[in-house]
Amino acid sequence: MTMDIVFDIGLVALLISIAVWSIVARDAFSAIVIFMVYGLLLSLAWVRLAAVDIALTEAAIGAGVTGMLLLNALARLRMTGSDAAPAALPLRIAAGVLCMLVSAALSALVLFPSGEPTTLAPAVMARLGESGLENPVAGVLFVFRSLDTLLEKVVLLLALLAVWSLAPDGLWGGIPGLRVFAEKKSVLVFLAQTLPPIGIMVAIYMCWVGASEPGGAFQGGAVLAAMWILVMVAGLRKVPSIDSQSVRLAMAVGPVVFLAIGIAGIFVANSFLAYPSDYAKPLIVVIEATLTLSIGVTLGLLAAGPPEKVQQP
Amino acid sequence: MNVVMLFGICAAVLVGLGLFGLIVRPHPLRKILALNVLSSGVFLLFGVIARRGTAAGLGGDPVPQAMVITGIVVAFSSTAMAVALVLRLFKESGAVTLDVAEAEPAKRDGG
Numbered sequence: 001m002t003m004d005i006v007f008d009i010g011l012v013a014l015l016i017s018i019a020v021w022s023i024v025a026r027d028a029f030s031a032i033v034i035f036m037v038y039g040l041l042l043s044l045a046w047v048r049l050a051a052v053d054i055a056l057t058e059a060a061i062g063a064g065v066t067g068m069l070l071l072n073a074l075a076r077l078r079m080t081g082s083d084a085a086p087a088a089l090p091l092r093i094a095a096g097v098l099c100m101l102v103s104a105a106l107s108a109l110v111l112f113p114s115g116e117p118t119t120l121a122p123a124v125m126a127r128l129g130e131s132g133l134e135n136p137v138a139g140v141l142f143v144f145r146s147l148d149t150l151l152e153k154v155v156l157l158l159a160l161l162a163v164w165s166l167a168p169d170g171l172w173g174g175i176p177g178l179r180v181f182a183e184k185k186s187v188l189v190f191l192a193q194t195l196p197p198i199g200i201m202v203a204i205y206m207c208w209v210g211a212s213e214p215g216g217a218f219q220g221g222a223v224l225a226a227m228w229i230l231v232m233v234a235g236l237r238k239v240p241s242i243d244s245q246s247v248r249l250a251m252a253v254g255p256v257v258f259l260a261i262g263i264a265g266i267f268v269a270n271s272f273l274a275y276p277s278d279y280a281k282p283l284i285v286v287i288e289a290t291l292t293l294s295i296g297v298t299l300g301l302l303a304a305g306p307p308e309k310v311q312q313p
Numbered sequence: 314m315n316v317v318m319l320f321g322i323c324a325a326v327l328v329g330l331g332l333f334g335l336i337v338r339p340h341p342l343r344k345i346l347a348l349n350v351l352s353s354g355v356f357l358l359f360g361v362i363a364r365r366g367t368a369a370g371l372g373g374d375p376v377p378q379a380m381v382i383t384g385i386v387v388a389f390s391s392t393a394m395a396v397a398l399v400l401r402l403f404k405e406s407g408a409v410t411l412d413v414a415e416a417e418p419a420k421r422d423g424g
Binding site: 004005008009012015016019020022023028031032035038039042045046048049050051053054057058061062065066069070073074076077087091092095096098099100102103104105106107109110111113117118119120121122124125136137139140141144145148149152155156158159160162163166167168218295299302303305306 | 315316317318319320321322323324325326327328329330331332333334336337338339340342343345346347349350353356357358360361362363364365366367368370371372373374375376378379380381382383385386387389390391392393394396397398399400401403404409
């Protein structure tokens with residue numbers, strides 16, 4: 001137990017110093033790279049908090065895809081030199097005091113919580129068995145709070161639509177301006193050739209075990225997205241134009257299947273998004289499998305950004 | 314000092330740090346990055362609350378944990394949209410600044 005607390009103190013100290021570094025770093029490029037390291041350390045913190053599902057999501061999305069998105073944006077802004085100077089000293093001091101007060105107030109809430117801890121864990125475990133799932137987090141995501149999960153998929157699609165809409169009108173249907181570094185015989189190309197088969201296996205595995213072990217559609221989808229981005233950045237596969245039918249189909253299939261099963265629940269199980277008791281697990285696995293594909297494609301396109309050039313006929 | 318308290322304080326500090334970066338960093342990409350640090354702090358706070366609710370043989374309350382997974386994906390969506398806004402701003406104005414009086418940047422502190 002004492003070793004654990006020493007490890008935790010070290011991890012927290014490291015997390016905070018790396019977060020400070022990513023905020024104060026002089027140029028934007030180092031700040032983003034440090035932020036990616038921060039995301040990986042944060043996923044360790046999630047493991048220590050007994051939330052392995054979140055650790056996987058954080059490592060794949062928080063550290064990987066977000067960092068990739070920011071680095072790509074930085075390349076497109078052609079900003080390499082040092083960043084503009086931070087705000088003037090009085091403002092910095094005022095902001096520092098304000099933020100310390102916020103931190104102190106939050107710490108006080110954590111250190112001196114009022115009342116008994118409330119928990120829904122017993123309620124979740126009491127009914128989880130009926131769904132055939134064993135992973136309680138997957139149970140919450142796909143059974144108890146499935147409306148949240150469905151709407152979140154819609155949020156992803158809406159965000160992508162918003163990103164695409166930010167391109168000038170003439171570029172609608174064009175190709176996202178992901179920077180491609182296609183150099184033959186480079187390490188990047190080698191990685192992009194060897195990693196995706198393993199990555200795709202990992203994604204399928206994560207999606208499959210999500211019902212009983214940590215993992216699931218989000219984590220699998222994020223790994224899938226990372227593999228796709230890697231292949232596109234290395235120039236092995238072209239970035240698809242945003243009006244490509246197959247891409248749009250892949251994006252829509254997950255939410256559509258989810259919604260269709262949810263609506264079927266009104267007639268079969270008397271409630272929207274309810275599952276007939278004997279078929280709950282197979283239906284959830286179908287939803288998760290299609291969602292994994294949709295999340296992967298949507299995350300990949302979100303990271304690729306708005307269209308930048310018109311497709312050559 | 315236990316795990317809950319330790320990571321609770323860590324989360325509180327991260328929220329403050331993210332907020333600080335959001336205010337003092339003039340570059341929009343740095344603001345987006347600071348916002349991500351802030352949101353990771355908020356998520357960690359959720360994780361701490363989940364850990365406090367250890368019961369029924371689970372390491373933590375699965376409801377806040379599931380909400381954090383949803384939250385991470387939504388935070389990524391908003392980051393992607395914010396980045397797209399910055400890219401469009403750059404395309405329109407050729408500069409990446411949120412400063413209104415762009416013609417006379419010396420008079421303002423930015424941010």
